[in-house]
Amino acid sequence: MHRNPVAKLLLFGATGDLAQRMLLPSLYGLHADGLLPEGLTITGAARHDHDDAAYRTFARAALDEYLKDDRKDAGTIDAFLERVHYQPTDLSDPASFQPLADKIGDISGGLAIYLSTAPSLFESAIEGLHKVGLAGETVRVGLEKPLGYDLPTSREINDAVAKAFPENRTYRIDHYLGKETVQNILALRFGNSFFEPVWNAQGIDNVQITISETVGLEERAGYYESAGALRDMVQNHILQLLALIAMEPPARFEGTDVRDEKSKVFRSLRLIKPEEAPHVTVTGQYAEGAVNGKFVKSYSEELGQTSTTETFVAIKAHVDNWRWQGVPFYLRTGKRMAARGSEIAIQFKAVPHSMFAGRGGLLQPNMLIIRLQPEEHVQLLVMAKEPGLDREGVRLREVPLNLSLDAEFAGTRRRIAYERLLLDLIEGDQTLFVRRDEVEAQWTWIDAIREGWKANGMKPKSYPSGSWGPSAAIALTERDGVTWQDD
Template sequence: MREAVSKLLLFGATGDLAKRMLLPSLYGLHADGLLPQGLEIYATARSDHDDAAYRDLAKAALDEFLPDDRKDESHIGGFLDRLFYQPLDASKTEGFDDLARKIGDVSGGLAIFLSTAPSLFEPTIAGLKSAGLAGDNVRIGLEKPLGHDLESSRHINDAVARAFPEDRTFRIDHYLGKETVQNILALRFGNTMFEPVWNANGIAHVQITVSETVGLEGRAGFYDDTGAIRDMVQNHMLQLLALVAMEPPAQFDATAIRNEKVKVLQSLRTIGKEEVATHTVTGQYAEGAVGQQPVPGYAEELGKPSTTETFVAVKAHIDNWRWQGVPFYLRTGKRMPRRQSEIYIQFKAVPHSIFAERGGALQPNKLIIRLQPEEYVRLMVMAKEPGLDREGVRLREVPLDLSLTSAFAGTRRRIAYERLLLDLIEGDPTLFVRRDEVEAQWSWIDSIRAGWQSGGITPKSYAAGSWGPSSAIALTERDGVTWHD
């Protein structure tokens, strides 16, 4: 781990992400005494504010997005005193010298958080370099999207690398900051009972679902150019898959963990034009009802016809010794019946049931790791129902629950960005994504999208409020598997 920096620079500091997540997260760290003493936070965007006007904007954001029990006027006042603002058009190099003068001495280290349109990444990096804001004691955090395919991702990464080497580049996937996601590592590598069966001998299949009830939510332009497979599968879902499937790292550090993740991502079996029809499903929501409220279809929300997918399901395989023959089913979509993110692991059935002749029916064990909205780990096991068994043995599936909310009731649950921003400030890259991971993810996704294009595959319609097109059910049922809804 590097030394903590003395200054933080936020690009895109008047945007929605800054108001909803970054400023409340930084305030939470400040209120809990976790920010380095004397850390100054510089904000920049095109808007023409001075320090006082930006502090007013930040105060309004905290009033709106902080929970009531976190609002403390004395802490808020101290936090606002840390904030400074410099207007900047990042597409033009000349404004960066003024930004550098505003920030002043960076000998104590500078961390930069870049939350701008991808088209501004390259000129922003060039501007930082020209103004002397890319030295050896400066590190940069990059908010996605990092490109729209492998070629554009490499172009962005090359531009970043011209000023910031890999060890000073922090690519952000906010899912990796979630407590439950990190608990995947604790569950797997901190308990002896799972590792012996965490492989093709013990696991029948894995499902990863990230479902949303919302539609476009003001992201129409971005989303229609992106679609579900690039918005969710390429980053969040493949990172979850890598954490579930990775080999045990030698130690808990950035290099060891990311080395094992990239091995998984590079072992994903390519889904090309011959396989896309049988291994993928793509859909787009039509009008329907979510939570008993009628909602319009995607094209109606967008205001024009579109072939962009709002739902995708994929049957993936990892070609290595541990996972040979185990399907990983990935599913994500908008306008689903419920908002949830979960990993569902079905173990193989016991090799021989001693209860069958007495009428006892067994179900395979299941492990459910729920990431949101609740956070829990649930292991489904078989138990005998109470009784004298005169007419046979009755068995029932019962849950062994670990509610993380209840188990750690005295501990405040933090926004994922709190951890990631603190790690950026302190220089810990463990929960950030390395370049070879990103490129392995894009390579796999690009093959699927090329297969859709060459095969003329367009999204099938599904009613808003449903679990996607009927072909998504067929994707798993062909293997005798049912989605865990």
């Protein structure tokens, strides 16, 4: 990989929740391990009226709260905070940008901007940066979602960004792509010879992708009510995981090749027609119930009003190309579910003939389970014979071959996804960032589903908090003879 590190980093939203929980701890981790370019300065920008000293106190408090104890070192924290500066900035106020440009100073050594803002502020932010010279050849920009609410608003934002930043200097962030286990999907598929021959419609029966959360609205009520589960989770995280599972082998592990192959998958997704939406999609909204033994309120109670926003969605999707013809991809995500987890379950086809049937041996199809969280592991379920003399018949049992990444790489520090993504932004590697054509193909598919819901007047079905969603989601797979992979 050709590295082209910048000398300065500008963080918008520097006093927000994401900055405190993820960005500042990630940047500190990179600093502590000597991975940040020497002399790199970090300038925080937000509406709060801090000066450098007050922001350093704020950053120190965030590190104290969110860093693991074994990472806290007073001297290292002091040295890290010396890199940190702050400039009050209001993205909706054009007069805010010149003082920001003055604070940052010379950008001939390169500037990376991390922009996490409401979609309504993207245009004014890019315009303001452009006017004061913070968008030239030496500047690259990282964009945090949401990048619009549908294809037209996404295009609007992308057009606004493209006026100042061409595609090769634009880094759209999906933090799932920074997770080690997600990158491990590529290593599993393309680094091992035995998967590829069966990684297609001849070898695979179905693929399931689940991202389940136990939390409710938390502090995101305003955003979530206008977005819903389909936009919040399926449009980005789940579709990116689907692309990594379904893509053709790229020639090289680098930005253009990997993203070309992902883009082809999104263009191959079968659009769901309005008349199909009630049969291949399920929406739900959590009612009251118990999560982890605690009583929790319904979505509408948490929100303080009745709502038709979905907090759960399940979809039967198809990738219409040579490799995947006829293989269903079952996708689901929800809030207030029975357990927190993100996993991909790939069910292989049954063996063509069982020689054990005459002796009572029952075979289950093999399954590969890639778990991304809470713990990271890869599990292959294979058939084995139970010990015994087999006088009453052969007894076969499904047993797991486990690869626990946590245990296997116990001596290696597991990094926050944002550490990888921030370092790639600073160094100029676009491989794990999302390209415009990917985003627009994702929105095209998502918008068709929403049109189907509208055309059929589909309202979310109620499901009790602490369950696996509405019963219709179980029926979605059961009528194909498939069961969701639930722990």
